[in-house]
Amino acid sequence: MPRLTSAQRNQAIGRLEAGHTAKAVANHFHVNVRTIYRLQERFRTTNTTDDRPRTGRPRVTTRRQDRHIVRRHVQTPFQQASETARQTIGTYGRPLSTSTVRRRLSSSDLQCRRPYRGPRGGGGGGIGLNQRVGPVVFQNLGPERGGGITAARYIDQALRPHVIPHFARHRNNVFQHDNARAHTARAIRDFLQQNGVNVMQWPALSPDLNPIEHLWDEIQRRLNDVIPRPNTADLLRQAFLRVWNQVPMAFINRLVHSMPRRCAAVIASHGGHTRY
Structure with a gap:
């Protein structure tokens, strides 16, 4: 029986306050109804869904x-x-x-699975102030390392059709992507330089500096609420495209405006973890 994540506990309380029964909420999250009753009682008593302090070895992940x-x-x-x-x-x-x-x-009710021959899904996109770039749904992905997103696919399916036209219209923009293997290949660096794209220097192990991580969290939460759940690559692609366009631009702009605070927080923590 899986434990509820922090986001799921908040969603469960929201469903209860919206009038759903404890049994219906328990069925939605695939947990015992007693778990929902205990969560409801804890929220009434403490006004929070956070776990109570526990003894034992501290967690090694945030x-x-x-x-x-x-x-x-x-x-x-x-x-x-x-x-x-x-x-x-x-x-x-x-x-x-x-x-x-x-x-x-x-x-989170997930497990590692062995590769198989069949359809694979992968997607992404970019954001800027009052801007969306993409989204990108990668096609013809294979079982290669990194989910099959090679430098060639990154150029052909993301950079050439989406990024390069955007930077042709917005020459003063700076392109930000992380150090994924497909992003740091020499062919990628040469392609972006040849097309006049100004790329931000990206330090290692610094996801706190990338505001789009919070956008993916928001999209994942919205995908989790899609009913019925997508069970094929094509249905997942359609749901992703729909959810991507539903995220308000005000939400994206708040993420972009957070960049100075993110940089200051990472510097202050000497490259360690921050609240972002």
Whole structure:
């Protein structure tokens, strides 16, 4: 029986306050109805859905890292837990264990799966002040490392049709993407330089600096509420495109305006974790 995440607990309280029965809420989140009753009582008593302080070994990941692990495996469902563990730095400055990654996935009712031959989905997009770029739904993805998003696919399906036309209209913009393998390939650097795109220098292990991470969280929450749940790659693509356009521009602008605060927080923490 999975534990409810912080976001799911808040959603459960919202459903209860909207008039849903405890049994209906329990069925929606696939938990025992007693879990919902205890959550409701805790919220009435403490006005919060947070877990009570517990004894024992402290967690080695933050909630934001937990969301990152889950989102990584939603976007790349065939990635091994051991690879995610090696690529994720915990709160003590060391890579996570494979079992920690599996526990975080299990708490969100996910598990690592073996690759199979069949349709694969992958998507992305970009944001700016009063701007959306994309979205991009990658086609013909294969089982390669990184979810099959190679440098060639990144150029052909994201940069050439979406990014380059945008920067041709907005020459004063700065392009920001992280150090994913497909982004740092020499072919990518040469392509962006040849097309006059000014790229932000990106430090390693710094997801706190990227405001679009919060947009993906918002899109994931909205996708979780899609009924019926998409169960094919095509239905997931349609839901993603619909949800992408439903996110208010005011929400995106708040993320963009947060960049100076993000940079200041990362500098103040000497590259450590921040509230972002």
